[in-house]
Amino acid sequence: MNTIVSASILNADICHLADELDKLRAWQVDMLHFDVMDGIFVPNISFGIPMLSAVRSYTDMFLDVHLMITDPLRYAEAFAEAGADRITFHLESSSDPRATLEAIRSTGCKAGIALKPATPPEAVFPYLSLTDMVLVMTVEPGFGGQSYLPDMTDKIRQLHRAFPDLCIQVDGGINEKTASLARGAGASELVTGSYLFQSPDPALAAALVRGENTSPQAV
Numbered sequence: 001m002n003t004i005v006s007a008s009i010l011n012a013d014i015c016h017l018a019d020e021l022d023k024l025r026a027w028q029v030d031m032l033h034f035d036v037m038d039g040i041f042v043p044n045i046s047f048g049i050p051m052l053s054a055v056r057s058y059t060d061m062f063l064d065v066h067l068m069i070t071d072p073l074r075y076a077e078a079f080a081e082a083g084a085d086r087i088t089f090h091l092e093s094s095s096d097p098r099a100t101l102e103a104i105r106s107t108g109c110k111a112g113i114a115l116k117p118a119t120p121p122e123a124v125f126p127y128l129s130l131t132d133m134v135l136v137m138t139v140e141p142g143f144g145g146q147s148y149l150p151d152m153t154d155k156i157r158q159l160h161r162a163f164p165d166l167c168i169q170v171d172g173g174i175n176e177k178t179a180s181l182a183r184g185a186g187a188s189e190l191v192t193g194s195y196l197f198q199s200p201d202p203a204l205a206a207a208l209v210r211g212e213n214t215s216p217q218a219v
Helices: 014-026 049-058 072-081 097-106 121-130 152-162 176-185 202-210
Strands: 004-008 031-037 062-068 086-090 110-115 133-137 168-171 189-192
Touching: 004 202, 014 049, 031 049, 049 062, 049 072, 062 072, 072 086, 072 097, 086 097, 086 133, 097 110, 097 121, 110 121, 121 133, 121 152, 133 152, 152 168, 152 176, 176 189, 176 202, 189 202
Parallel strands: 004 031, 004 189, 031 062, 062 086, 086 110, 110 133, 133 168, 168 189
Antiparallel strands: none
């Protein structure tokens, strides 16, 4: 299975976002990861519905919307209307998981559930019949640039062993080394932000996250 690389625009140059979006094609990034933070569920505030709509009007890339908000059920339809292709919300939010999944799917969007580091993998099992993807956070959600939590590799492995066909996304501290750990444990989608956008060679960085072979000179 080919690894999907999702670029987190939390780390992009927002003043030149259109240029950044254009670069993702050249870097062979597969999808765009759009982090939404409300300052309550996580101690940071990021992007909202108007910005997602603007991004959707500019690009046809797959928009992977990650809701780090307290009440995702309330906003699921609005984010779908703004152009999300998949909406992922946190199991730890205040919204009922099953109702939220059903609301997302009713819009035609794919639905994902995210797990904070302290949440055990078993917590998501009752909802997998309605879930297209499970996001394993390998940092505490809320800020980019954090380091990968090594204990999360086993969490990815447990999910993959229990459900081999499950799409598992990993977000947090992904670089060429941690990407290898996540892929080896069973992850099929990797979100990268700081590592990609701050790299002197982002196309190479994306290739390394994907696990593609590169020349010794390039490495």
